[in-house]
Amino acid sequence: MIRDIPTSPANTSAETPTLTKAELAELLFDNVGLNKREAKDMVEAFFEVIRDALESGDSVKLSGFGNFQLRDKPQRPGRNPKTGEAIPIAARRVVTFHASQKLKALVETGAEASFAR
Structure with a gap:
């Protein structure tokens, strides 16, 4: 490893x-x-x-690591922070990543080991 x-x-x-x-x-x-x-x-x-x-x-599935997926986000209302004016935020596709349980466990074990030092 x-x-x-x-x-x-x-x-x-x-x-x-x-x-x-x-x-x-x-x-x-x-x-x-x-x-x-x-x-x-x-x-x-x-x-x-x-x-x-x-x-x-x-979708991309990497065993023991995680999954990459596409997600469609619909149009939603937004607001200009300076003027307060309502403006629409366009619909878009985004990539999401979900870590596998195995990766989460390895990261947690590694985090515990580094905190113990």
Whole structure:
């Protein structure tokens, strides 16, 4: 299991650490043995497959990780915060992500371990 997540210069502040696509490619290079070009291409291809599936209206289910789904949000009334004028907010499609129970449990276990330090 991959545990060493590299810390980029942007992750050294008090902000929440972020794992980037470049860091994912670096992890594939370090832990799987792909060369850097193959690792980068694999990460890009993975996200492209997910993006294409969502664009065509399909749900994406990653066992042990979670589900990406499209949701249609209807038009709704909104308000201009400066003037108070009522303005409609257009209908739109949004992507939602629901973490699996397994991922939630792993995150909770990891959070408990880091608080115990």
